[in-house]
Amino acid sequence: MHWRKYALVTWLAVREAASYRLNHILSFVVGAVPLIAMLLLWDKVVGAGEKIAGMGRGEVLTYFIVTRWLYEIAAPTVWWDITSEIREGDLVFHLLRPQNYGLYHFAVILGSKLPYGIIGLGVVAPFALSIGQSWAWPPSALAWLGFGASALLSMVLGYQLTFLLSLSAFWLEETDGVALIADYVIPLAAGAVLPLSLFPKPIAAALEMLPFAKILFFPAQVYLGMVGGKAIAAGLAEQAAWIAALWALNAWIWRMGLRRFRAVGG
Amino acid sequence: MPTISVHNLNKTYRSPLRSPGIKATLRHLVAPRYRTVHALKNVSFTLQAGEAVGYLGPNGAGKTTTLKILAGVLFPDSGEVKVLGFTPWEGRAQFKKRIALVMGRKGQLWWDLPAMDLFHLLQEMYEIPQSDFQKRVNELAERFRVGNLLTTPIRNLSLGERMKMELIAAFLHRPQVVFLDEPTLGLDVMAQHEIRSLLRAYTKEEGITLLMASHYMRDVEEICDRVILLDEGQIKYDGSLSELKKRYSPMREITATLKGHSPTRCDLPGQNWLVGADGLRRRWQVPRAEVPRLLQALTAQCEIEDLTVREPALEDIMRRFFEKQAGGENALA
Numbered sequence: 001m002h003w004r005k006y007a008l009v010t011w012l013a014v015r016e017a018a019s020y021r022l023n024h025i026l027s028f029v030v031g032a033v034p035l036i037a038m039l040l041l042w043d044k045v046v047g048a049g050e051k052i053a054g055m056g057r058g059e060v061l062t063y064f065i066v067t068r069w070l071y072e073i074a075a076p077t078v079w080w081d082i083t084s085e086i087r088e089g090d091l092v093f094h095l096l097r098p099q100n101y102g103l104y105h106f107a108v109i110l111g112s113k114l115p116y117g118i119i120g121l122g123v124v125a126p127f128a129l130s131i132g133q134s135w136a137w138p139p140s141a142l143a144w145l146g147f148g149a150s151a152l153l154s155m156v157l158g159y160q161l162t163f164l165l166s167l168s169a170f171w172l173e174e175t176d177g178v179a180l181i182a183d184y185v186i187p188l189a190a191g192a193v194l195p196l197s198l199f200p201k202p203i204a205a206a207l208e209m210l211p212f213a214k215i216l217f218f219p220a221q222v223y224l225g226m227v228g229g230k231a232i233a234a235g236l237a238e239q240a241a242w243i244a245a246l247w248a249l250n251a252w253i254w255r256m257g258l259r260r261f262r263a264v265g266g
Numbered sequence: 267m268p269t270i271s272v273h274n275l276n277k278t279y280r281s282p283l284r285s286p287g288i289k290a291t292l293r294h295l296v297a298p299r300y301r302t303v304h305a306l307k308n309v310s311f312t313l314q315a316g317e318a319v320g321y322l323g324p325n326g327a328g329k330t331t332t333l334k335i336l337a338g339v340l341f342p343d344s345g346e347v348k349v350l351g352f353t354p355w356e357g358r359a360q361f362k363k364r365i366a367l368v369m370g371r372k373g374q375l376w377w378d379l380p381a382m383d384l385f386h387l388l389q390e391m392y393e394i395p396q397s398d399f400q401k402r403v404n405e406l407a408e409r410f411r412v413g414n415l416l417t418t419p420i421r422n423l424s425l426g427e428r429m430k431m432e433l434i435a436a437f438l439h440r441p442q443v444v445f446l447d448e449p450t451l452g453l454d455v456m457a458q459h460e461i462r463s464l465l466r467a468y469t470k471e472e473g474i475t476l477l478m479a480s481h482y483m484r485d486v487e488e489i490c491d492r493v494i495l496l497d498e499g500q501i502k503y504d505g506s507l508s509e510l511k512k513r514y515s516p517m518r519e520i521t522a523t524l525k526g527h528s529p530t531r532c533d534l535p536g537q538n539w540l541v542g543a544d545g546l547r548r549r550w551q552v553p554r555a556e557v558p559r560l561l562q563a564l565t566a567q568c569e570i571e572d573l574t575v576r577e578p579a580l581e582d583i584m585r586r587f588f589e590k591q592a593g594g595e596n597a598l599a
Contacts, residue, residue, distance in 0.1 A: 005390035012376065012383050019378045019419070093374040095339045096367055097391050098359040262341045262355070264279060 005099065006107040013111025024119055028072070032127070035068050039127065053197040058134030059224050060195075065131075066223050067192045067216045069124050073117040074154040074215050076161030076186055078179040081108060083169035091261060102250065105166075106159050113155070139225035146232040150219040153239040158215050160246035161186075167250070170257030191217030211242040267351070268312035269443060269475045270336065275345035277306040277331055277499075305331045306342070307499040315442075318469055318476040320486030320507075323496035324588055329479035330369075332496070333445045336477065337367040349443055363392055366441035370451030373432050375420045381431040382416040385438060392439035399438075406434045410464055426457030433461070437468070444469065446478040450485055462488045483580035497588060507580075514583045518557050519576045520550045525569035532568035536560045546571075 017024065039061055046057040055063060082105055085091045094101050128135050138144045168178050187193055190212040196204050207213055218235045221227050227235065280300040284290065305328045313319055321329050334340040336347060338354030338361060347354055352361040375384050382403075389399045407413040410430040420428060429449065436444065449465065450458040466489045469476050480486055486493055486507070493510060495503040503510060524532065524546045534540070534548065539560070542549035552560050557575060564570065 002390065002393070005387065008387050008390050012379060012387060015383070016376060016378045088372075090372055090374075092334065092339050092367070092369070092372070095357070096337060096362060096365075097388075098362045099391055259341075262339065 006103050009104055009107035010111035010114075013108045014115060017112045017115045021115070021119075024116060028116070028119055031072075032068075035064065035127065038064050039131070043131075053195050054226060055195070055224065056134075058131065059136045061131045061134060062128075062136040063195055063220050063224060064192075065124055065127050066220045067190075069117070069120050070151060070154060070216050070219055071187065071190075071192050072120040073113045074151070074158035075190075076158045076165060076212075076215070077182050078168075078175050079105065079109065079162050079166045081105065082163070082166035083175045086167075086169040086257070086261065087173070095258075095262075102163055102254065105163065106156075109159055109162065110155070136224055138223050142229060142232070143222060143225045146222040146227075146236070147219055149236055150214075150222050150232075150239060153236060153243065154215045154219050157211060157239055157243050157246070160243055160250060161211065161215075163250050164246060164253065167253050167257050170260055186212050187216075189213065190215050191220065195220075211246070214239045214242055268348075269315045269317075269350060270311075270313040270477065271346075271348045272312070272332075272336070273310050273346040275306050275309040275332070275335065275347060276304075276343045277328070277335065277340070278343055279303045279305055304499050306335075306345075309345070309496070309499070309501055311494055311501065311504055313475055313477060315475055316473045317492065318466075318474075318490045319478070320490035320493040321477055321479040321496065322483075322486060322493055322584065323479075327496040328499040329496055330447055333367060333447050333477065333479055337365060337445050338362070339367070363439060364441055365443045365445070366436035366439075367445040368432055368436045368447065368449055370429070370446075370448035373428065374435060375428065375431055377421050378419055380417045380419055381412075381423075381434070384431075384435055385416075388435060388438050394439055402438060402440075403434070406437060409468065410434060424457075426453050426461070429453065429457070429461060430464075433465070440472070441474070443475045444477075446476065446480075448480055448482075449478065450480070450482055458482065458484070465489055483584060487580055495584075495587065503587070510587075511577065511580070511583060514587050515578045516553055517551045517578065518554055519578065520552055520557065520560065520564075521547060521572075521574045521576070522550075522564060522568075522570050523547050523572040525571045535563035535567060 042060050042064065043057065046052050046055075046060050048057060050057065052060060085094070091101075094104065138147055165178050165182050166175070169175050172178065189207050189210055191207075196207050196213055196217045198204075199207060208217070214235065218227075218239070222232055222235065279302070281303055282294070283299045283301050284294055309328070309332065321332065323329050331340065335342050336349055336354055338349075338352075338357055341355050350361065350364055352358055354361065354365075375381060385399075385403055388394075389396075394402070403416070404413070407416055410433065412427060412430050412434070415423060415427055415431075420431065423431065433449070446465070450461050453461065462485055468474070469489070476489070478485065478489060491506065493503070493505070493507055494501055495510075526546075536550050536552060536556075539550040539552045539556075540548060541551050550560065561573075561575070564573075
């Protein structure tokens with residue numbers, strides 16, 4: 001595999017994202033408004049010294065800030081580049097070139113999300129400061145390490161889902177419905193709206209079995225030191241397993257979609 | 267062995283049939299009905315190495331479909347295709363590295379980045395060695411006169427400049443076979459002319475095998491030696507441009523401006539062929555064989571200020587050709 005071309009794609013995507021930096025900052029700041037509301041709410045809900053879902057006030061607030069940041073870098077969405085290329089037929093150019101389409105767009109997404117992640121840190125930082133003393137750091141080196149690893153796997157897992165959702169454009173003329181599901185249901189299922197442990201038990205158990213929980217809820221738990229060494233290893237393995245499963249599913253769906261695209265004319 | 271050989275190529279599409287109205291819409295949701303479109307019917311032709319062939323036909327004739335199949339992007343329903351010895355749709359990297367497809371309606375350039383960035387990416391994708399790459403970019407940029415624009419974001423370029431960048435991007439890896447789909451679409455006359463002469467010179471020098479679909483007959487006249495006419499998915503003519511003109515434009519147009527104040531002063535020849543009179547100007551449409559005789563008579567009997575003999579534009583020939591086809595007359599029989 002020639003990694004250099006994909007590294008270059010990532011770099012170009014970073015540069016392209018940079019040409020819209022103001023737009024990025026604005027969307028991030030606007031996107032932070034619900035976060036402010038959420039923090040104000042939870043600040044009132046969890047009294048000093050109280051615990052909810054095993055978390056103290058500081059941890060709950062930190063939880064929402066951390067998942068917000070993870071959401072920015074790893075959230076599965078319908079990726080407009082892919083859906084428009086399929087719909088408008090520009091996919092042709094990718095088929096002409098010696099390259100892997102999935103890796104190409106992973107490189108693009110990585111390149112567009114990395115600046116987001118960094119700008120995101122800049123936006124998240126004031127919130128972290130605003131809760132001051134109550135901000136929770138990972139309690140151990142293991143938690144740091146585990147968080148780093150799980151955040152990386154989150155990005156890959158998020159991308160596999162993004163690719164899957166975007167490939168729906170092979171069959172759907174309009175992917176807005178899929179995008180709605182991605183933008184409203186996934187955050188809920190991933191634990192961005194409510195920590196999963198606050199759902200009724202059976203629902204929480206079901207949600208934890210889905211891949212979405214592995215994107216936000218699990219890394220945030222690792223960050224807060226709420227899971228131990230064994231559970232971290234198991235969680236990382238689950239992330240990897242989901243990535244492998246989705247990768248295989250995507251390869252299959254891509255082949256079917258491509259067959260359709262190449263049959264109907266693109 | 268020909269560079270491109272196409273044998274009995276067939277391609278059909280299914281396109282949904284939708285009638286207006288709520289009932290029809292609901293019915294379509296439950297049991298969609300389709301219409302089968304025969305995009306290509308038993309199309310066969312070959313191209314030798316270095317040949318430049320124009321691929322002409324009205325909208326929907328199947329031109330783009332053919333090009334996409336030959337470039338390996340679409341599957342045919344049936345038929346045999348070999349391009350440089352490869353079956354295109356198998357998608358071998360070795361095949362991809364030796365062909366290019368340029369589409370006037372679409373581009374592969376990144377909108378917000380300069381062309382040079384895409385060129386670097388293509389260098390990686392096609393594994394072009396650094397020394398060759400630099401030489402190649404310089405050479406092409408100089409030839410296409412865009413050397414000073416390589417670092418300008420694409421969105422700030424004119425349509426013509428963008429097309430030049432697309433062509434450079436397509437030629438960077440030295441493809442031996444190039445498919446062009448309406449390469450001058452939407453360009454102004456100057457830019458069209460420039461792109462044409464660049465394409466002609468470049469493909470000839472590099473010995474590129476070229477198949478070009480276009481609506482602009484000038485594209486074909488300037489770049490190609492041979493034309494294939496396609497209508498409703500079938501080949502209607504395959505041969506030289508001059509032969510096509512000979513067959514389908516038996517008439518020449520003569521325009522003469524008469525000297526003096528009154529055109530009635532001279533006895534105008536060829537009254538049967540006269541098609542226009544405007545002041546002192548007269549127009550005739552004359553069978554080719556009759557042209558010398560009419561000219562002789564004209565110059566002998568009248569004082570002439572200006573005289574032109576024009577071959578009908580390829581556009582007119584094409585129009586006549588496809589009108590005949592539509593009229594059910596097999597013009598080639």
